[in-house]
Each structure stands twice: as C-alpha cells, then as structure tokens.
Amino acid sequence: MTGTDRLFIAISWVIATCCILFLMLPIVITVVTSFTSSAVYTLPPPEWSLRWYRSLAQRAGLWDAVKLSLNLAVISTLISLVLGTLAAIAVTRGSFRGRTAIATFTVSPLMMPGLVVGVALLQFFREIGLRDAYWSLLLGHIVITLPFVMRTLLASMAAFDFSLVDAARTLGLSYPKAILQVLVPNLAPAYLTGGLFAFLASMDNYPISIFLTDARNKTLPIKMLQYLEEQPDPALAAMSSGLILLAIIVLLIGSRTVGLNRMING
Amino acid sequence: MTLRAERIGLLALPGLSFLAIIYALPLFMLLLKSVQIDGQFSLAEYQLFFADEFNRAVLWRTIRVALLTTLLALAIAYPTAIAMARAKGIWLSIFLVAMVLPMSVGVIVKAFAWTIIFRTRGVLNDVLMSFGITDTPVRMLFTETALIIGAANVFLPFMVLPIYAVLRQMDTRLPEAAASLGATPAFRFLNVTLPLSLPGVVAGSAFTFSLAISMYVIPSLIVGERQQTLSMLTARSFLYLRDEALGATISSILLAIAISVVLVSSWLAARLGARQ
Numbered sequence: 001m002t003g004t005d006r007l008f009i010a011i012s013w014v015i016a017t018c019c020i021l022f023l024m025l026p027i028v029i030t031v032v033t034s035f036t037s038s039a040v041y042t043l044p045p046p047e048w049s050l051r052w053y054r055s056l057a058q059r060a061g062l063w064d065a066v067k068l069s070l071n072l073a074v075i076s077t078l079i080s081l082v083l084g085t086l087a088a089i090a091v092t093r094g095s096f097r098g099r100t101a102i103a104t105f106t107v108s109p110l111m112m113p114g115l116v117v118g119v120a121l122l123q124f125f126r127e128i129g130l131r132d133a134y135w136s137l138l139l140g141h142i143v144i145t146l147p148f149v150m151r152t153l154l155a156s157m158a159a160f161d162f163s164l165v166d167a168a169r170t171l172g173l174s175y176p177k178a179i180l181q182v183l184v185p186n187l188a189p190a191y192l193t194g195g196l197f198a199f200l201a202s203m204d205n206y207p208i209s210i211f212l213t214d215a216r217n218k219t220l221p222i223k224m225l226q227y228l229e230e231q232p233d234p235a236l237a238a239m240s241s242g243l244i245l246l247a248i249i250v251l252l253i254g255s256r257t258v259g260l261n262r263m264i265n266g
Numbered sequence: 267m268t269l270r271a272e273r274i275g276l277l278a279l280p281g282l283s284f285l286a287i288i289y290a291l292p293l294f295m296l297l298l299k300s301v302q303i304d305g306q307f308s309l310a311e312y313q314l315f316f317a318d319e320f321n322r323a324v325l326w327r328t329i330r331v332a333l334l335t336t337l338l339a340l341a342i343a344y345p346t347a348i349a350m351a352r353a354k355g356i357w358l359s360i361f362l363v364a365m366v367l368p369m370s371v372g373v374i375v376k377a378f379a380w381t382i383i384f385r386t387r388g389v390l391n392d393v394l395m396s397f398g399i400t401d402t403p404v405r406m407l408f409t410e411t412a413l414i415i416g417a418a419n420v421f422l423p424f425m426v427l428p429i430y431a432v433l434r435q436m437d438t439r440l441p442e443a444a445a446s447l448g449a450t451p452a453f454r455f456l457n458v459t460l461p462l463s464l465p466g467v468v469a470g471s472a473f474t475f476s477l478a479i480s481m482y483v484i485p486s487l488i489v490g491e492r493q494q495t496l497s498m499l500t501a502r503s504f505l506y507l508r509d510e511a512l513g514a515t516i517s518s519i520l521l522a523i524a525i526s527v528v529l530v531s532s533w534l535a536a537r538l539g540a541r542q
Contacts, residue, residue, distance in 0.1 A: 004451040009352070016349035019342050020364040023422060026379030027371060029389060033382060041382045043389050083281035090278030102278060104532075109289060111473070111528050113480030115497045116296070116517040117289065119504055123299070123514075124292035143289050146281065197370075204372030207482045207497070211504065221374050221483075228378065228487070237382075240375040247370035251363070260362040264427050 027244055034237035041234065052238040059235070065223035068137075072219065073202035076141035077149070077195050083142075084149035084194070089179070092157040106150040109143055114207035117143060122211040133217040140208045145198035152194030156187050189258040196250050196263075203246075293521065300511075300518040311515040321499075325519070328496040331414060331485075332478035336425075338418040339474050340467065343425035347466070348459075350426065351433035365423040373420055377487040380416040381407060384488065413488045420484060421477050425470040432466035433459075465538045472531030476524050496520050 029043070034052055036045030056062060087106055091099045109117065118140070125136050160183065168178040184191065206221040213222055227236055254263045300311055315321050350361045368376065383389045384406040391403040406412050436459070444454045482497040494502070496516055503513035 002445075002451060005445075008451060008455075009349075012345035012348040015342065015345035016361070019346040019422070019426075020360065022342070022419060023364050023368045025383070026376045026419065027368065029382055030375060030379045041385060041389075043392065083284060086277040087281035090275050094275035094278070096275040102282065105290075106281065106285060108528070109285075111476045111524060112293075113476075113497065113517075113520045113524050115480060115482050115500055116521050116524075117293065119500060119513060119517050120292035120296040121288070122504070123510075124288075124295060127295070139288050142284065146285065150281075200370050200372070204374065206374060207480075207501075210501070221372065224374055224378075225483070225486075236378060240378060243375050244371050247367060247372075251367060251370055254366075260359065260366055263366060264362065 030237050030240045031244060033234055034241040036234050036237075039233055041237075052234045055235045056238055056242075059227075061218065061223060062239070065218050065220045068134075068217060069203055069220040072137055072141045073145075073199045076138060076145045076202050077198045079142050080145040080149045080198055081191065081195055084146060084153050085179070085184070088150060088153040088157050089183075091154060092160075093162060103150075103154055107147045107154070110147045110151070114144075114205065118208040118211035121208065125212070133212060133214040136212040137209060137217060137219070140212050141202045141205065144205050144208060145202050148198035148201055149194040152190045152197075153187070156190035160187060189262055192254065192258050193263050196254055200247065200250060203243075296514055297518050297521065300514040303511075311511050315512070315515050315519075324494050324496060324499055327410075327493065328479060329523075331410060331417070331495065332475050334414045335417040335421065335478040336471050336475045338414060339422050339425040340471060342418070343422060343429055343470065344463075344467070347426050347429035347433055347463075350430045351436075365426060368420075369423045373481075373483050374487075376420050377416060377484045380412070380419070380484075381487050384412045384416075408489050408492055410489070410493065413485055413493075416488050417478055417481060417484050420481075421474045424477065425474050428469040428473070429463055429466035432463050436462050465535055468531055468534045468538065472527055476527045479523055479527070480520055 032043065033041050033045070035048050035050070036042070037047040037049035037051060038045060084106075087102070091103050091106075121136070121140050121143075125131075125139075130136055162183075164182050164186065165175075165178045168182045169175060173181065204221060205219070206225065209219045209222055213219065218226070224236065224239060227239075251260075254260070301307055301309060303310055346361075350358070353361055385391070390406060391400075394400045394404065440462070441454050441458050444458050445451075449457070480497055481495075482501060485493070485495045485498060491498070496519065500513050500516045500520065503509045503516065
C-alpha cells in the first residue's frame with residue numbers, strides 16, 4: 001500500500017465516523033430532551049426529571065392511538081406474510097411468463113409516493129362505498145407492509161433448495177403442510193426480517209393513514225403530529241423515546257435471532 | 267410427485283389480485299381523473315397547473331431539494347460504505363447498528379428531533395454561539411438547507427447499504443492486481459473500484475431520490491407551510507382546499523416522476539449488469 005492509499009482510507013474512516021455520529025444525533029437528542037425538567041428544549045437540560053413521561057398518562061387519546069397502531073401493524077403484517085409467502089412461491093417456482101414483472105409489481109409500492117397512494121385509496125374507497133375507517137386503514141396498511149415482506153421473501157426463496165419440499169411430499173406430507181413444516185422454518189430469518197421491517201413501516205406510516213382516518217380512528221403518527229401542532233412540549237420527546245425503545249427492542253430480537261448482517265441483506 | 271408448475275402460479279393470485287384492486291386500480295383511477303373533465307378527455311388541469319407561476323416554483327423546488335438531498339447523501343455515503351466494507355469485528359457491528367437503528371426509528375421521531383436541533387434557541391445555535399462562530403442566533407428552521415440536511419440524515423442508510431453491499435462482494439484482489447501492474451491510486455479508483463460499485467450507487471440514488479421527491483412529514487416539520495413541496499400541495503388540496511381536480515393532477519405528476527425514476531434506474535442497472 002502506498003502513502004496515497006493510506007491517506008485515502010484514513011479520509012474515508014474520518015467521514016464514516018462523522019456519518020455514524022450524524023446518524024445517531026437525532027436519536028440521542030430526542031432521548032436527552034425527554035428527561036428535561038424544563039418546558040422548553042434547552043440542552044443540556046437544567047435538571048433531569050421524569051415529568052414528561054408522567055404527563056403521557058394524562059394525554060387524551062394517546063393510548064387509543066397506540067392501541068390502534070399496534071393493532072394495524074400486527075394484523076397487516078400477518079396478512080402480508082401469508083399473501084407474500086404464496087406469491088413468492090409462485091414467482092420462484094412457477095413457469096409462467098411475466099414472473100419478473102410480477103415480482104417488480106409486488107415490490108413497487110416501496111418506490112411510490114405514499115401520499116399519492118393515500119389519495120388514490122381515499123377516492124377509491126369512497127367510490128365503492130367503504131366508509132369504515134378501520135377497514136380502510138387495514139387495507140391501506142397491507143399495501144404498506146406487503147412489499148417489505150415480498151422483498152425479503154423473494155430474495156431468500158431464490159436461494160432456497162425446493163427439493164426439500166418435494167422430499168417432504170414424497171414422505172407423505174400434503175403441499176400446504178410441506179410448506180409450513182419445511183419451507184417456513186428454513187426461511188425463519190427472512191420471515192423475521194421482513195416481518196419486523198413491515199411492522200415498523202406500518203407503525204410509522206403517516207402519508208397513507210392521514211387520508212383514511214376519521215375522528216375516532218387516529219393512528220399514533222397522526223396523533224403525534226397533531227400534538228406537535230397543538231402543544232409542542234417535551235412530552236413529544238418522551239413519546240418519541242418510547243418509539244426509539246420499541247425500535248431497539250425490535251433490533252435486539254433481530255440481532256439475537258438473525259444477526260444484523262443478515263437483517264440488512266435480508 | 268410435485269405440483270405442476272402452472273398450478274403453482276395460481277398461488278400468486280390472492281396477493282396479486284389484492285394489489286391489483288387495492289393499489290393499481292385506485293392509482294389508475296386517479297390518473298384517469300386527472301385527464302378528464304365531465305367524462306371528456308382533457309389536459310386542461312395540467313395546463314392550468316403549469317400556467318401558475320407558484321406551482322412551477324413548487325415543482326422546481328421539489329426536484330431541486332430531492333436532487334441536493336440525494337447528492338449530499340451520496341457524498342457522505344460513498345466514503346462511509348468504503349470504510350464499512352473494510353470494517354471487521356466490533357467496528358462492523360457499530361456500523362451495522364448505526365445503519366439499522368435509525369432505519370427502525372420512525373421518520374416522525376427523526377424529523378421532530380431535527381426541529382429541536384435547528385430551533386433558533388436550539389442545540390445547533392447554542393453550539394455555534396459557545397464557539398463564538400456567531401453572536402446572534404441564526405435562523406435555520408424553515409430554510410431549505412435545514413430541510414436538505416434533515417432529509418439526507420433520514421435517507422442516508424438507504425444510500426449506504428446498497429453501495430456497501432456491492433463493495434463487500436468486490437474482490438479486494440482486483441485493486442491490488444491493478445496496483446501491482448503499476449496503476450496509480452486515482453487510476454485504480456476511477457477504473458476498478460468506482461465502476462464496480464456503480465450498481466450500488468444507482469440503486470441507492472434511485473431509492474433516495476424517490477423517497478425525497480415524495481417526502482411529506484420531513485418538510486412539514488422542518489420548513490412548514492412557507493415553502494411548499496408537491497406532496498404538501500397535494501395534501502393541502504385534498505385536506506383543506508377540497509380542490510380534488512388540482513390534487514389529482516399534482517398526484518399524477520408525482521406518480522409520473524416516481525415511475526420514471528424506477529424505469530430509468532432499472533434500465534441503468536440492466537446496462538451496468540450487461541457490461542460486467
């Protein structure tokens with residue numbers, strides 16, 4: 001290695017270190033401000049306090065929003081895992097034409113503007129007379145979660161040895177049983193990764209949900225932006241820290257069972 | 267005994283028909299609505315949109331912000347991906363956590379944190395003033411620069427990871443072989459590392475650009491109503507103005523941009539793939 005090489009690598013390490021700090025900055029700032037005793041965002045906090053965490057208990061509608069968001073995220077992810085498994089098997093094992101097009105189509109909602117999908121769904125549901133906010137939200141959230149699941153399942157099934165499924169069938173298992181008892185356990189890392197990212201995407205979605213809610217069904221992101229407009233105090237930082245804790249728990253589950261490297265390559 | 271391949275294809279039907287009805291059809295109807303007036307084909311809504319100087323300014327701002335966000339993210343991500351591809355052990359774990367944790371924390375949390383940082387009496391101004399760089403607080407929130415920094419921060423992992431993935435797979439002996447043949451570092455970078463990493467750069471840039479062109483939460487929190495983007499204009503025309511024709515038109519423009527990004531990037535990816 002020449003001196004220029006070393007310099008080049010040293011510079012990339014310096015930038016990489018700054019990049020890590022830059023990425024962690026918003027998370028650290030949020031957590032630190034959530035423990036302030038003051039009503040404004042001064043850093044470092046004049047005194048440490050849990051008052052903003054305690055204030056969350058009295059927030060009207062906060063817990064309903066949390067419950068609705070968890071409900072939507074869990075149910076839409078589960079439905080997506082089922083639909084995604086079937087579609088990914090068809091694309092990987094089928095011999096019909098247009099399989100690549102189908103794969104691209106099922107992953108495409110990831111690249112579409114969320115707001116436009118939300119607007120389109122709002123008008124479509126009105127057209128067909130679906131007025132129930134919960135069902136509209138659930139259908140919308142399946143559109144959010146399905147591409148995450150498809151992306152990881154398609155990648156992992158391409159590398160899966162399907163003769164294992166055939167072997168299980170010659171041993172007398174029916175096709176659905178062979179899928180459930182052989183394929184799904186073998187692809188557990190992909191299911192976990194795809195499912196976790198789908199769950200988090202649903203929990204965080206604002207642009208689609210905002211068009212499908214009504215006064216009684218407000219998801220957590222919608223409620224948070226509403227609080228931010230009405231009373232932007234550090235209670236929001238406390239709520240955010242709760243969400244950061246959720247992300248850390250999800251990450252710990254992922255890294256313990258799958259490994260971080262597989263999570264990002266998933 | 268295996269299931270016949272044609273019958274396996276049927277397994278795609280539930281998911282496919284779901285997305286066709288609850289995703290493709292509504293988008294198609296929205297597009298249709300933007301080119302129809304009273305059931306007649308008409309581009310009048312588009313003419314109306316582009317005739318307004320305010321709308322043109324919003325369109326240009328949206329594209330400019332998305333481009334600058336992508337460039338800033340790329341400038342930070344490329345060296346980071348190089349370091350990350352060489353990292354081992356604890357450093358690699360630190361990198362992975364630094365990518366995956368911010369990806370798992372929602373965009374609302376991060377955009378909100380940036381409003382704390384950019385506030386006039388906020389973190390960044392405190393730092394600047396304590397170092398004596400400025401005497402009076404600088405107005406940062408509600409500026410385009412703040413928006414680009416915040417957006418690049420949120421989308422950065424989506425830029426780093428695809429580049430890291432291709433660099434990690436690259437045979438490290440290739441640059442070494444070039445070096446042993448007497449190639450200078452600059453020559454090696456331009457002719458070996460850079461071309462091999464291009465598919466990752468294309469994938470990361472396309473994804474970042476399409477996220478940035480349609481972002482809504484980040485500009486609403488960091489710049490607010492003062493500097494509209496196409497997404498904010500869409501939301502406003504539906505939620506407040508109740509001008510659905512305008513909303514459908516802007517949505518279709520956003521959709522057209524998003525679809526062209528997908529098409530151009532997959533065409534580029536295919537060409538890069540064929541060349542190697």
